[in-house]
Amino acid sequence: MVLFFGTYFTCLLITNFNINKKIEIMGNKTNGLLALLGLGALAYWKYKKSTPEEQQAVKDKINTAKDNFNKWGNDIKTKANDVASQVQNKVDEAKTKAEDSLS
Numbered sequence: 081m082v083l084f085f086g087t088y089f090t091c092l093l094i095t096n097f098n099i100n101k102k103i104e105i106m107g108n109k110t111n112g113l114l115a116l117l118g119l120g121a122l123a124y125w126k127y128k129k130s131t132p133e134e135q136q137a138v139k140d141k142i143n144t145a146k147d148n149f150n151k152w153g154n155d156i157k158t159k160a161n162d163v164a165s166q167v168q169n170k171v172d173e174a175k176t177k178a179e180d181s182l183s
Contacts, residue, residue: 127138
């Protein structure tokens, strides 16, 4: 009887621990999202309050970052396609060698 209650009590503790951990993790995510939302609101307020020249400078920085990001993505895509074509060429070579050796 004591073993049963001890096991039951241990299961309750583990279950409570898991629920508390889930709540703690959700709280951390919520706090992080709220912090990002606050930073976004602060940045928007500061942007709207700035002069047209400062706003244009921000737009230019964003466009430059976007262009760099797109260039980086295209470079990765090109490299991936090159590797895929090299692998396909090696597979084709191996296939022809295997067919030649069989005939």
